[in-house]
Amino acid sequence: MPTNNQRLISHEALQQDHEALLNAARARLRLAGDMPGATVAQQLELLDRLAEFELGRFLLANRGLNAEWTHRMVTYAPDDGTAAAMTALERRVVEQLPAVLATRERFGVFRQQLQGVLKPGMRLASVPSGWMGELLLLDYAAAPDVSLVGVDLDQTALDGALALAEQQGLAERLTLLRQDAWSTEWSTKVDVLASNGLNIYEPDDERVTALYRSFHEALRPGGTLVTSFLTPPPTLSPESPWKMAELDPAALALQFLLFVRIIEVKWSAFRTHAQTRAQLEQAGFVDIRFIDDRASMFPTVVARKPD
Template sequence: MSESDKPKSVAQLLSHQAHSSLSPDELLRFVKERLREAGDLPNATVEAQILLAEELAEFSLGRFLLENRGLNAYWTHQLVTWDSNPEKLRRLGKLERLIFARLPAVLATRERFGIFRQQLQALLRPGIMMASVPCGLMGDLLLLDYSRQPNVWLFGVDLDMQALAGALELAKDRGIADRISLSYENAWSIASLPKVDVITSNGLNVYEPNDDRVVELYTSFHNHLLPGGVLITSFMTPPPILSEKSAWVEAEIDQSLLPLQHLLFSRIIDAKWTCFRTHEQTRAQLEKAGFTGIGFINDRARMFPTVIAHKPL
């Protein structure tokens, strides 16, 4: 990437704010003022909400969420690749431990990441070309086993320069930096990506409220797949409180944590990832973009399903 190709701004990022001019103390004061203006909730007074905000501000992930209202490539990678062991748990505070190890939404996206890797590993063959859009740290592809797969080519596309830098470092750590090509581009208008056999995409649609824009995103993926190519993507299903068509399997979800999860994400963090869709909506959007042979692989809670869609031959 030449200097002229490098972005002057990352304000277009959907997933998280590029930066904040507020100091940590100023940010916390801003959040507290917002919570006071919003008032009490049936299950949480303003004072209780403020205590949670103060607890979030005590650890790195919490501070990032308060400032950015979303996850960047680094923190997404940390959450989906995190594995619990006693030593790790001891180093975490109570709320941080709960987020990493027990929160239903985090468990669902971690399971979703595992499903992605299983499906992608099964598709590997010599000479295959695979792309991750947006790639983040590109763990979905870079953590696969390529020991028996020569001449594989991997492509990463993202609008976050820090994500691209992180993906390159992970590729170096994995010993496959010579197999990847990274580009700073918008997922809706990719110019440099050749037609590939597989595209993997997670997370972008949960930040995009416009259904037509999501169809345009899927159409962009369709256009960059070879005939017979495969798209592996995902979506967030609506919780029962928001939709009678919710697919959630309540028996697989720790119900005691749902009020806290809602309080953290919806009120305190004011998260940007709030674009839920049903299986039926997602199927219709993919079909409108030209995909066929659409199938779903659900996580246990059916909160963050994986979708496998095919471009016709």
């Protein structure tokens, strides 16, 4: 099990009493009172609807996503047959909320960028690994001799990555390490390192810069980092890059009500492009370039370790 210094910051590892969580949330919402656009009664009704489906219950209990739910969210397709069994609110969450759409778009950008740098003989890593979809779902036809490394503190994430690797016929190329992202020991450096979903849970800027330094250490000279970050909304920063014309106001309002008011999600460590560039430069990276999603909510950033 992770120690106190090696904790899962995105979700809880233990089961929690669902009814107790709901009662605590109800009490908190009643105490907070009405908000613009939603009375307490409406908030409580939405809480009950959220508790009707598995994803909603997981978010209420964990205030974040684990590897499985992240993979399911980024690989979801409305025509894959799963939507028919969803509640109306669940479909709105996975198909309309701007943060979810940006996350799915970010996953596509990652795969595009990683496919573009892929060469025979490379060693690629994912930290934290999650289920490693950004690497395991690539086309390796032109690079059959690559090796893959997944690092995660959550054993269930590593188990999921192994299962997906077996499904994709890549298990023999895969090495999995249950280690902390900040202190991973790299006996063999990697050519490419992909990282998503850790810095958005870490509010300490120095810790995030230290994380980027650990990635820099993991890479061979000339190696490539592909990572991402959440940008602040306009309500929190005048430097927000959000393209409001690309966002559905009703979906954005529902997202605020669900994620901020009711769930109080933990992925709230927002940073601007300038902050992220400065952190990566402090960690030693060069040739930093940004690839925004449509609304500039969840940009991808590609950087290089100097030769």
